[in-house]
Amino acid sequence: MPLREKSAELLDAQVRVYAPSLYYDKNGLSAGTIARVYLPVSDASQASHMITNIRWYNFASYQPGKSRFSFDLTTFVRPYLYSDNGTQKQFALYVGPGVNYQISPSVKAWGLFEYLGSSNRNQALLDLTPYTDVEFGASWDITSKLSFTPYLDIKSSNRVALDTTTLNANLTFIAL
Secondary structure: OEEOOEEOOOOOEEEEEEEEEEEEOOOOEEEEEEEEEEEOOOHHHHHOOEEEEEEEEEEEEEOOOOOOEEEEEEEEEEEEEEOOOOOOEEEEEEEEEEEEEEEEOOEEEEEEEEEEEEEEOOOOOOOOEEEEEEEEEEEEEOOOOEEEEEEEEEEOOOOOOHHHEEEEEEEEEOOO
């Protein structure tokens, strides 16, 4: 969809099951999980005959004492399912360590390094092609159900340059 000489792309819809507080202890360690099931509504997914793909996140966070700093580790595995044979993605593995600084009760600044390895159906399952990036951003909890997160995404797999860097933003609404 063109927008002032730029474009936007419809991505696949998703259904999430979110359990952010599976574990918490008094020493500042917490863990949780998110499962996402993707519904192939985009043109690209329908053209590739995708049935679905499932992304299973696991995350842990540690906040030492009353520090404004916290440290995160997020991982996920993501198998892809198709209705035909081909060379599409078959598996992805993600690891993302990050650091946060709580500026105020509703605003935090953060940095994140991301590794994503993926394999196609004509490769061995764990013969992963690597992709890395570094992100810096801020998260603002406007209300307990609405947050806004602008961030800079610096692609670092091949080279760091202005044409491999994007400015992004997420607006998240929690319905339940």
